[in-house]
Amino acid sequence: SHELTQPPSVSVSPGxxxxxxxxxxxxxxxxxxxxxxxPGQAPVVVIYKDTERPSGIPExxxxxxxxxxxxxTISGVQAEDEADYYCQSADSSGAYLVFGGGTKLTVL
Amino acid sequence: xxQLVESGGGLVQPGRSLRLSCAASGFTFDDYAMxxxxxxxxxxxxxxxxxxxxxxxxxxxDSVKGRxxxxxxxxxxxxxxxxxxxxxxxxxFYYCAKDMExxxxxxxxxxxxxxxxVSS
Numbered sequence: 001s002h003e004l005t006q007p008p009s010v011s012v013s014p015g016x017x018x019x020x021x022x023x024x025x026x027x028x029x030x031x032x033x034x035x036x037x038x039p040g041q042a043p044v045v046v047i048y049k050d051t052e053r054p055s056g057i058p059e060x061x062x063x064x065x066x067x068x069x070x071x072x073t074i075s076g077v078q079a080e081d082e083a084d085y086y087c088q089s090a091d092s093s094g095a096y097l098v099f100g101g102g103t104k105l106t107v108l
Numbered sequence: 109x110x111q112l113v114e115s116g117g118g119l120v121q122p123g124r125s126l127r128l129s130c131a132a133s134g135f136t137f138d139d140y141a142m143x144x145x146x147x148x149x150x151x152x153x154x155x156x157x158x159x160x161x162x163x164x165x166x167x168x169x170d171s172v173k174g175r176x177x178x179x180x181x182x183x184x185x186x187x188x189x190x191x192x193x194x195x196x197x198x199x200x201f202y203y204c205a206k207d208m209e210x211x212x213x214x215x216x217x218x219x220x221x222x223x224x225x226v227s228s
Contacts, residue, residue, distance in 0.1 A: 031213065031214065033214040033215070035153070035215070037153075042203060042218040042219065042220055042221060043153065043203075043215075043218055044218075045214070045215060045216055048208065048214045048216070049214070054216070084152075086152065086153050088153075088214065088215070090212045090213050090214070091212070093165075094141075094160070094165070094209075094211030094212045094213065095158070095165055095166075095167035095211075095212055096155060096158055096167035096168075096169070096212055097143060097145075097155040097158060097212050097214075097215070098155060099145075099152065099153045099154065099155060100152075101152050102152040102153065
């Protein structure tokens with residue numbers, strides 16, 4: 001199995017850009033997704049296949065990939081973006097998923 | 109509208125069993141892999157188990173392997189998780205989750221979760 005590593009926390013002021021990284025040896029070969037989870041709610045996918053944004057997700061959310069690191073970028077952060085964010089990937093055989101430990105985004 | 113509704117959670121003593129169910133609607137159930145993902149109170153997401161569209165392959169986290177069994181009934185649009193030999197560390201919200209593909213890749217829809225508490 002492979003592991004995904006995220007920073008525990010990121011803090012930004014409203015209107016600034018937040019970048020959350022996720023590192024893992026399998027990421028050059030496997031797509032990553034990002035999920036937003038607010039307290040008391042189920043997660044919501046905000047990015048899939050490294051860079052794709054589902055319908056209904058604001059354009060300020062974007063994803064990128066470089067080598068063993070994928071990055072979730074939130075441009076022009078708003079107070080409502082304060083949440084936990086998780087990266088996720090799958091193994092090459094399509095048998096299991098793996099999640100990163102999560103990053104708490106605080107909007108100052 | 110995609111809906112995933114979990115049921116079967118509750119309070120159970122260590123060593124006992126519990127069966128979770130997930131009723132799916134709003135999509136062609138047998139086109140997609142399905143998963144169970146759990147979250148202990150105040151902790152992160154942990155993938156528990158997944159099953160491919162036709163039940164041809166199933167995977168388990170090391171923490172539950174040999175104790176939990178995932179299954180699906182495509183005729184009933186339902187996903188199940190049989191949990192045996194439960195431990196206090198299995199206490200968590202259990203989410204039913206729909207994959208975007210026929211085998212494990214990424215989740216696009218989540219249920220609201222059902223709470224399993226393992227305690228004497």
